[in-house]
Amino acid sequence: MINNEIKHQSKHSWEQFAPLIGVVLVVTGLLFLLDQRIKTNWLSLALPVFISLILLGWGILSKRRLLIIPGFIMFGLSSAFFIMFQKLIYYKTFTLLFAAIGIFSFSWLLLFVSLAVIKKSLAWWALFVSTISGAVSINFFIERPTVLTYVFYISLAIGIVFLLWGIRKRAIGLLIPGLLVSTIGAGVFFAWNEPATQNGLQQTGTMLVWFALGWILITVISKIFSHKFTWWPLIPGGVFSMVGAGLYIGGNPDNALGFFQNTGSIGLIMFGVYLILLKYGMKNK
Numbered sequence: 001m002i003n004n005e006i007k008h009q010s011k012h013s014w015e016q017f018a019p020l021i022g023v024v025l026v027v028t029g030l031l032f033l034l035d036q037r038i039k040t041n042w043l044s045l046a047l048p049v050f051i052s053l054i055l056l057g058w059g060i061l062s063k064r065r066l067l068i069i070p071g072f073i074m075f076g077l078s079s080a081f082f083i084m085f086q087k088l089i090y091y092k093t094f095t096l097l098f099a100a101i102g103i104f105s106f107s108w109l110l111l112f113v114s115l116a117v118i119k120k121s122l123a124w125w126a127l128f129v130s131t132i133s134g135a136v137s138i139n140f141f142i143e144r145p146t147v148l149t150y151v152f153y154i155s156l157a158i159g160i161v162f163l164l165w166g167i168r169k170r171a172i173g174l175l176i177p178g179l180l181v182s183t184i185g186a187g188v189f190f191a192w193n194e195p196a197t198q199n200g201l202q203q204t205g206t207m208l209v210w211f212a213l214g215w216i217l218i219t220v221i222s223k224i225f226s227h228k229f230t231w232w233p234l235i236p237g238g239v240f241s242m243v244g245a246g247l248y249i250g251g252n253p254d255n256a257l258g259f260f261q262n263t264g265s266i267g268l269i270m271f272g273v274y275l276i277l278l279k280y281g282m283k284n285k
Contacts, residue, residue, distance in 0.1 A: 048078035076107030155185020183214030208244030
């Protein structure tokens with residue numbers, strides 16, 4: 001009895017996917033035949049792209065998650081492979097890498113949007129892959145990428161996704177890593193990106209002040225999402241800010257006045273943003 005049910009399910013699955021397999025085989029045969037006739041030398045390389053488009057079309061029309069996800073992944077990988085090894089247009093290697101990784105990133109973004117629209121589910125893991133690969137792509141667009149630019153863009157990409165996820169779920173637990181990862185990446189980048197500034201104390205101070213900003217922002221936004229202040233982040237935030245300020249001023253005492261002026265301006269901006277978000281949070285209570 002069990003064997004009969006398994007056979008029936010297998011037959012039913014085969015009948016469902018047989019037309020799709022048939023279309024893929026027909027397109028594959030036609031492309032190979034056409035490539036042999038007109039000698040394009042790129043149709044065969046583009047074959048995986050066409051197959052992925054068939055999977056995508058079939059998956060979107062049938063609203064099957066099982067076809068949509070591998071379809072977009074295959075489209076991103078095959079398109080990136082085609083861009084890197086095609087002979088139609090010649091560009092610098094960095095430009096090709098920028099385009100290849102960029103379209104790979106875009107395919108994951110489309111996957112996130114498609115699942116949100118068709119299946120009414122938010123696949124945040126797809127958005128993580130999209131933003132991180134997009135950050136890597138941007139680095140290849142820069143003429144002289146460095147380790148610091150990679151750290152900055154990737155940390156910013158990860159932080160943005162956590163922030164969007166946290167805002168959507170109204171969960172402070174997701175906003176915390178978003179703020180910390182973003183400010184840590186920014187701190188490392190802005191502190192050490194200027195080769196002309198060879199002052200270790202000043203650079204370390206700048207980095208720690210950025211770290212402190214992330215912790216302080218957690219307290220600022222906690223009121224909006226949990227309707228009460230979360231005070232404990234001010235402990236590491238206060239320590240980092242005091243130590244960072246001391247190192248920054250100690251590294252170059254002439255910067256003291258400008259540092260405190262900038263700190264006051266940032267404080268006013270943060271307080272203004274808090275008041276705006278607080279009003280928004282009250283409307284959505």
